[in-house]
Amino acid sequence: MDNKLTSLWTAILNELKKTVSEGNFATILKPTFLVSFEDDIATIGAPSQIMVGLLQKRFGEQIKTVLQQQTGKEIDLMFIVKVIRMCRGRKKSYTHHFLMIKNQTKTKSRSNQ
16 A cells, blocks of 8 residues: 555544544454545545445544545545455455445445456
């Protein structure tokens, strides 16, 4: 992951940590990461579909607000679940995308080999 993305996401998590319970932070927010930030769309990775659902429902607006404060830009969020498995020494990834746009959720899936 890019150092700028890591630094930005660390700052976001530090802000969120001040406003959520220790349990929610450790369980839901800490295992996440900022995959990309392009064209005013922040793509946030989580380890499971359940985690993506929790992030969207419980923390989506908070994450968006803090990201906008940190970047000074109007942004949209995209949450993804990415499972990476080793198969015969090669990585295979399976991605499921969740888009959060104007309080509506759109989903699409794809498999990358």
